[in-house]
Amino acid sequence: MPNLIYTLAFWAAALPTLTLANTTAVVSELESFRVEVVAEGLRIPWTLKFLPDGRALVGEREAGRLSLLDLQSGQRQPIEGLPSMFRSGANSSGLFDVLVHPQFATNQTLFLAYGIGDEAGNGLAVASARLRGSRLEDLDELYTPARLIAGKWHFGGRLALADGNLYISTGDGYDFSAQAQDLSSPAGKILRIREDGGIPRDNPFLGRAGALPEIFAYGVRNPQGMAVHPETGAVWINEHGPQGGDEINIVTAGTNFGWPQITYGEEYGGGPIGAGLLRQPGMAQPHYYWDPSIAPSGLQFYAGQAFPNWRGSLFSGSLAFTHLNRLTMDGDRILHEERLLAERNWRIRFVEQGPDGYLYLGNDDGQILRLVPE
Amino acid sequence: MPNLIYTLAFWAAALPTLTLANTTAVVSELESFRVEVVAEGLRIPWTLKFLPDGRALVGEREAGRLSLLDLQSGQRQPIEGLPSMFRSGANSSGLFDVLVHPQFATNQTLFLAYGIGDEAGNGLAVASARLRGSRLEDLDELYTPARLIAGKWHFGGRLALADGNLYISTGDGYDFSAQAQDLSSPAGKILRIREDGGIPRDNPFLGRAGALPEIFAYGVRNPQGMAVHPETGAVWINEHGPQGGDEINIVTAGTNFGWPQITYGEEYGGGPIGAGLLRQPGMAQPHYYWDPSIAPSGLQFYAGQAFPNWRGSLFSGSLAFTHLNRLTMDGDRILHEERLLAERNWRIRFVEQGPDGYLYLGNDDGQILRLVPE
Numbered sequence: 232m233p234n235l236i237y238t239l240a241f242w243a244a245a246l247p248t249l250t251l252a253n254t255t256a257v258v259s260e261l262e263s264f265r266v267e268v269v270a271e272g273l274r275i276p277w278t279l280k281f282l283p284d285g286r287a288l289v290g291e292r293e294a295g296r297l298s299l300l301d302l303q304s305g306q307r308q309p310i311e312g313l314p315s316m317f318r319s320g321a322n323s324s325g326l327f328d329v330l331v332h333p334q335f336a337t338n339q340t341l342f343l344a345y346g347i348g349d350e351a352g353n354g355l356a357v358a359s360a361r362l363r364g365s366r367l368e369d370l371d372e373l374y375t376p377a378r379l380i381a382g383k384w385h386f387g388g389r390l391a392l393a394d395g396n397l398y399i400s401t402g403d404g405y406d407f408s409a410q411a412q413d414l415s416s417p418a419g420k421i422l423r424i425r426e427d428g429g430i431p432r433d434n435p436f437l438g439r440a441g442a443l444p445e446i447f448a449y450g451v452r453n454p455q456g457m458a459v460h461p462e463t464g465a466v467w468i469n470e471h472g473p474q475g476g477d478e479i480n481i482v483t484a485g486t487n488f489g490w491p492q493i494t495y496g497e498e499y500g501g502g503p504i505g506a507g508l509l510r511q512p513g514m515a516q517p518h519y520y521w522d523p524s525i526a527p528s529g530l531q532f533y534a535g536q537a538f539p540n541w542r543g544s545l546f547s548g549s550l551a552f553t554h555l556n557r558l559t560m561d562g563d564r565i566l567h568e569e570r571l572l573a574e575r576n577w578r579i580r581f582v583e584q585g586p587d588g589y590l591y592l593g594n595d596d597g598q599i600l601r602l603v604p605e
Numbered sequence: 606m607p608n609l610i611y612t613l614a615f616w617a618a619a620l621p622t623l624t625l626a627n628t629t630a631v632v633s634e635l636e637s638f639r640v641e642v643v644a645e646g647l648r649i650p651w652t653l654k655f656l657p658d659g660r661a662l663v664g665e666r667e668a669g670r671l672s673l674l675d676l677q678s679g680q681r682q683p684i685e686g687l688p689s690m691f692r693s694g695a696n697s698s699g700l701f702d703v704l705v706h707p708q709f710a711t712n713q714t715l716f717l718a719y720g721i722g723d724e725a726g727n728g729l730a731v732a733s734a735r736l737r738g739s740r741l742e743d744l745d746e747l748y749t750p751a752r753l754i755a756g757k758w759h760f761g762g763r764l765a766l767a768d769g770n771l772y773i774s775t776g777d778g779y780d781f782s783a784q785a786q787d788l789s790s791p792a793g794k795i796l797r798i799r800e801d802g803g804i805p806r807d808n809p810f811l812g813r814a815g816a817l818p819e820i821f822a823y824g825v826r827n828p829q830g831m832a833v834h835p836e837t838g839a840v841w842i843n844e845h846g847p848q849g850g851d852e853i854n855i856v857t858a859g860t861n862f863g864w865p866q867i868t869y870g871e872e873y874g875g876g877p878i879g880a881g882l883l884r885q886p887g888m889a890q891p892h893y894y895w896d897p898s899i900a901p902s903g904l905q906f907y908a909g910q911a912f913p914n915w916r917g918s919l920f921s922g923s924l925a926f927t928h929l930n931r932l933t934m935d936g937d938r939i940l941h942e943e944r945l946l947a948e949r950n951w952r953i954r955f956v957e958q959g960p961d962g963y964l965y966l967g968n969d970d971g972q973i974l975r976l977v978p979e
Contacts, residue, residue: 260849260869260896261883475634495634495933495941509635509914516935522634522943540883559869561890565939567869569896 327388548579701762922953
């Protein structure tokens, strides 16, 4: 593996403090691995997606940047022609998720989620575009919110492709949690649109007066992780609950996940949310929840060859407890939770499985890291 | 509640160091409670069962004693006429579980599980008897093991009544783990017999040559918790796995839970068990597992009125991490784990729901405690 040796040598020379991260083996419950630094100096890297030619796309939320990343050298080339977006600083708006179309090799198509508007009125939008060289062309704004709100945080912002449709997670805007129960508002929802921006005929609220037809499920707070189950094809989300109510859910048509009517969380600093209810008829219980909250971001089912004992596990990053969260699964069932890399103190924003089967992470220190079997 | 006030006053006078335990409120995720000391001075209390007249039976494993316990005064009256049993000290044999027959008011019947034999050959036996005053009569040894082993630890020893039959958990004898996969051995099994000691016609291995007909499920290590689900009627067990492999399982006819062929645990001190396999065809994945191991003992679904937000939760004691383990459930699904009372440093041997809806615990300090809403 001359490229790998080159990478190690490069980092060892240029960034001596990173050498330890490269060479120390981590022994965990089911696999041993080492952590390699792939790139540094990014501004809240929020998504990493792999292109068929071996390069990757890395998106920086706060910076509103998208770049081509050489996974061997760590070198980046900025992509031009991004849509104009609302950028509002820490834990707020900017460039959210990016998806590579499954037929990218022939259609060069990407999907992008990003904030639009301004402080007085903003929301999450989704566009498609073609990547030509290092430039986006044929930008097509597929989805814009039917209502803007004066949101500061909680934009959601993850994308997934499943059953030929595009799923979009939106947040409740923090101060607008009641809208998560309001089918005329795009806030606090899982949306489902066609790749061309149309509405699929079987969307559950299509034809209901006063309901937005793009809504597929509702009652969510701030879903910053979305993943497609590699066997069932179902869309899974995680989301930041309030203090003590982070959830994992399986998205099904028309489901009300209950926020803010029911939650296992409480207000920051203590005290019930609303009536303090845990269950209500017509509202789904969480599939799993974390209490204390870990503040999950990113979500990835592992289905690679590099870590055979992790096949089927569900990974997410934790911002609050700064670790890589691994859930042992048996089908849809969660058997066990493991917290990896907690001692590194990294706020992990995403977890992606590379075409090499390695796990790639991004953190708030501006690093892209990968886990390699040891 | 004059009795309660009397109890508090009694303890405050007699045992001043216990006053704090009685009066400090514990605020947990879903309920607030205080801990009251019901009785003290027991020798490894392992089971507590409630009689229709408001008294309770308390069994001491290591002492091999069974007593009538007044829940208000904490006073005990020893029961005479117990079967002779094999008592072998710490974490070993003695009196295990006790059950009160659902028609106790008319038939006065108890079931008892206890060790028999000696160091060269021992096992778990089950008897029924009638309680007359403070004496057992009509002792009937319903079940004795078809094979004795020179076991030192891992006797299992829990009892449950479900579908009109008696379920018995047996351990693998620690040094005899291979017998958990051997259908001609009673070790490492969940047994199912009729209340009169007969074999139910639908036991899964009845009629199979070389298999013990009392076996209902197999491949377990040391199940020290067994509970009947209050809605489904299914029998649930927990068990001590090796380091990192404690499990919760739902017992179904003929199921092989895999020990020692598959486990998420490893040998104490590290290293794989057997081939180190996590999955094998024909062997069930755990319903849930704890890693690191908590060493669970006792198992109780909460279905009372005193703690409405705990209804449906599944409780067990933890010996290794000295806490009361609570699992939030949605039907059979485990949503979340909470660890209560960890700061008390109690090795909790059992959890029982009283007729008052309070939760009763026993610990290795020889105490019976109850959790009362605050």
